[in-house]
Every structure is written in structure tokens, then in C-alpha cells.
Amino acid sequence: MDDIAVETRNQALIGEKVKAFRTARRMSLRTLGDATGTTASFLSQLERGLSGVNTSTLIRIAGALGISLTDLFEEAGPAVGQVLRKHERPALPPAEGYRKMLLSRRPIRDMEVYIGEFDPGGSTGAEPYSHGDSHELFFVIRGEVELTLGEERHVLSAGDSIEYPTSVPHKTVNIGRELAEVIWMIAPPTSVADDLDKYLPRSGS
Known part of the structure; x- marks a missing residue:
């Protein structure tokens, strides 16, 4: 509930x-x-x-x-010294077999940190995706996953990590028989515009 x-x-x-x-x-x-x-x-x-x-x-x-x-x-709210309880984690809208939650909070804006849970066979989606041009570190807490990174495929187990540019299309799939948990660390945060007028599409209405 x-x-x-x-x-x-x-x-x-x-x-x-x-x-x-x-x-x-x-x-x-x-x-x-x-x-x-x-x-x-x-x-x-x-x-x-x-x-x-x-x-x-x-x-x-x-x-x-x-x-x-x-x-x-x-x-909105202060983040300095603020504890984030597990049940309070902001979460992406859940997908079948996959849950992704935000761990980093304001005013810490130099990087984003997420934790993800994959049921057996669960994945980030049918197709690989990319976002921005930042540096991403992917760490497996438990389970076994396959990370597709461009044309490469990497099988990672608990304790393994990999780093890559966020501009390279990537996809994660749980290939094991148990729940897999992973962490994404992204620096700097993706989809940030220093100059909104430069990055935003112009509206005619």
C-alpha cells in the first residue's frame, strides 16, 4: 500500500x-x-x-x-543534513519489472545518483537510450545484469562497475534469477541548460 x-x-x-x-x-x-x-x-x-x-x-x-x-x-525543501528514508525516495513512474529511484537531493547539484531494482528479466526498456554528454558510473549492488553500451555487451555481477559517456546509447537487463540492484552516478547532471534561451525551442504561441 x-x-x-x-x-x-x-x-x-x-x-x-x-x-x-x-x-x-x-x-x-x-x-x-x-x-x-x-x-x-x-x-x-x-x-x-x-x-x-x-x-x-x-x-x-x-x-x-x-x-x-x-x-x-x-x-522543494532544504537538503543539508536531511535524511532520505527508503520509503521516501522520489521514484520514476514504474515500468514492468523495473523501478528507479532518486537518491541525490538539492542543493547537491554536481551529480545525480539513482538506485534501480530489476526483477528477473526486467530492463530499462526495449531500446537503448542516451541522455546529455556527462560521465556515468554504473555499479551493481546485487544480482547479475547485462549492460548494452553502444555495440558492446557487458555482463556485470555484484561489486562490478563500469563507466561511460551518457551520450552512448545504453540499456540494462537483469539476466539473473533473482532481484538485481544497481546504482547510477551521473556527473554533471544531465539535461541541464546553462542558458535557457539558447536551449529552449521558441514558442510561437
Whole structure:
């Protein structure tokens, strides 16, 4: 019950954040849809908390808005000395067999840290994805996963790690028979625009 409540809360929070950033930048739903390969109808449902969204689409939305992916999950508040309990972790909308939660919080903005859980056979999605041009460290806490990195395939077990540019398409699959847990550390945070006017698409409406 608690997990469902957290997921529902975060889905609503993400929708509210997308709408707040979009309206602050005077972008129409259609403009944002064109920039992210989605539709105005889908974005409207997302903003009202009526639709889920996968990781790759959220990354495109964050990039079009000129923000970090982190900005779509975090609630405002001080982070210095603040404990983040396991059940309080901001979470991406869950996908089948895969859960990804945010560990880093403001004002720590130099890197993003996520923890992921994969059921046997669970993956980050059907296709590899890339995001920004940062440095990513991937660490396996438990289980066995296969990481596709461009044309390479790496089988990693508990205690193994690998580093790569976030611009290289990548995908993770749990190839073991038990739950796999991993950590992603990204520096600097991806989808951050230093100059919003430069990175944001211009809106005609």
C-alpha cells in the first residue's frame, strides 16, 4: 500500500512539475510535444497525473525544458543534513519489472545518483537510450545484469562497475534469477541548460 501511494504521489508531482516549468517558459503543449516526439494530448494527461511516462521520454522532456531530470522529482525543501528514508525516495513512474529511484537531493547539484531494482528479466526498456554528454558510473549492488553500451555487451555481477559517456546509447537487463540492484552516478547532471534561451525551442504561441 505504501509503495502504491508513493508511486501515485510521484506521478502527480512529475505532472505538476512539467506543467510549472512549461508554463514558466511560455511553451505550448504542442511546442513541447514537437520538441520531445510526443503529443499535446499525452502531455496534457501527464500534467494532470492521468498518464505514466517512461524514462527516455522524461529525459527528452527535461532536455526540452532546459532542466535536470532531478528537477522533475524533487519537492522543494532544504537538503543539508536531511535524511532520505527508503520509503521516501522520489521514484520514476514504474515500468514492468523495473523501478528507479532518486537518491541525490538539492542543493547537491554536481551529480545525480539513482538506485534501480530489476526483477528477473526486467530492463530499462526495449531500446537503448542516451541522455546529455556527462560521465556515468554504473555499479551493481546485487544480482547479475547485462549492460548494452553502444555495440558492446557487458555482463556485470555484484561489486562490478563500469563507466561511460551518457551520450552512448545504453540499456540494462537483469539476466539473473533473482532481484538485481544497481546504482547510477551521473556527473554533471544531465539535461541541464546553462542558458535557457539558447536551449529552449521558441514558442510561437
